[in-house]
Amino acid sequence: MKWQKRGLIFNPAEHDLGADIVGFAQGPQALVFDDFVRIYFSARKRSPNGKFVSCIRFADFDKSFQNVIGVSPGAVMEDGKLGAFDEHGIFPMNVLRVEDLIFGYTCGWSRRASVCIDMGIGLAISKDQGLTFKRVGDGPVLTASLREPFLIGDPFVTIYEGSFHMWYIFGVEWKRFSPSAEPDRIYKIGHAVSADGQTWHKEDGRQIIADKLGSDESQALPTVIKIAHQFHMFFCYRESSDFRKNAGRGYRIGHALSTDLENWARDDSGGGLEVSDRGWDSEMICYPHVFKCDKEIYLLYNGNEFGRHGFGLAKLISTEINR
Numbered sequence: 001m002k003w004q005k006r007g008l009i010f011n012p013a014e015h016d017l018g019a020d021i022v023g024f025a026q027g028p029q030a031l032v033f034d035d036f037v038r039i040y041f042s043a044r045k046r047s048p049n050g051k052f053v054s055c056i057r058f059a060d061f062d063k064s065f066q067n068v069i070g071v072s073p074g075a076v077m078e079d080g081k082l083g084a085f086d087e088h089g090i091f092p093m094n095v096l097r098v099e100d101l102i103f104g105y106t107c108g109w110s111r112r113a114s115v116c117i118d119m120g121i122g123l124a125i126s127k128d129q130g131l132t133f134k135r136v137g138d139g140p141v142l143t144a145s146l147r148e149p150f151l152i153g154d155p156f157v158t159i160y161e162g163s164f165h166m167w168y169i170f171g172v173e174w175k176r177f178s179p180s181a182e183p184d185r186i187y188k189i190g191h192a193v194s195a196d197g198q199t200w201h202k203e204d205g206r207q208i209i210a211d212k213l214g215s216d217e218s219q220a221l222p223t224v225i226k227i228a229h230q231f232h233m234f235f236c237y238r239e240s241s242d243f244r245k246n247a248g249r250g251y252r253i254g255h256a257l258s259t260d261l262e263n264w265a266r267d268d269s270g271g272g273l274e275v276s277d278r279g280w281d282s283e284m285i286c287y288p289h290v291f292k293c294d295k296e297i298y299l300l301y302n303g304n305e306f307g308r309h310g311f312g313l314a315k316l317i318s319t320e321i322n323r
Contacts, residue, residue: 001272002318011310017057020045026307027092028300030291037061042091054089077133085120085140102126104133107153119153147205154221164194167222177241186240189219210266216240225290231258236286251286280309
């Protein structure tokens, strides 16, 4: 596949997202309307103790994606409650139209004592065309289990032949890669199905995308689209240690193919989107989201520093896969 990069289309530093926002626009996710496209993302603010909290904002674009025509006037949803699975924020939120409602599948996270984070997947619903969302409850709709013991997150949901399908990540291990290092997480992509979008049945512990970098590969933020007669999954992957400052071990875009939404053949040559020689996406490309708009297919993504500088856009110009 071949993508044409359109460059950085949203820099959070150039927009008023609220006095409490200190930057970042991570995990962009699109919701297409008749005459504009709303892109949700995760920004950051500071808690009273000075630590980051993730919160959802959006930017509205005209369909040329050259003009921001508006940004969210404030919080899209309330912060998570004390002690809840999403107490310290949401990153990311995947949105899906369900009849006259919009479902927002959230990746809620909270800090732990022995490791830095744990996650679960929640559900919030909008009745005002995506301006605001309200949780269906304070707990997750998908969480840890016997063979997926932690780090359940990064949901992407679609409806196919009357069933809801979710692809998400699950943690397999916390690992110290050196005696003095903080533990780093390793996670893989899994799959779950639902009849109503709220009660989910997952294939507990089944890794559906093969590793490329070995068993310590981490895979994140799957997104799925049907092109012609095949389903295409795009995701990002990286080494699980020394990835934050070592560009050669940071996130890249992966790709896999399926005909049944359950069995996937990895073929990263179909990803087609590489880091740039210089600039905001020269060190990593991460957190992809693929969507259709007016018969065209686009890919949103973050670059260096995990989305600190905003998100960019690429347009699909060829579906041929270079094998």
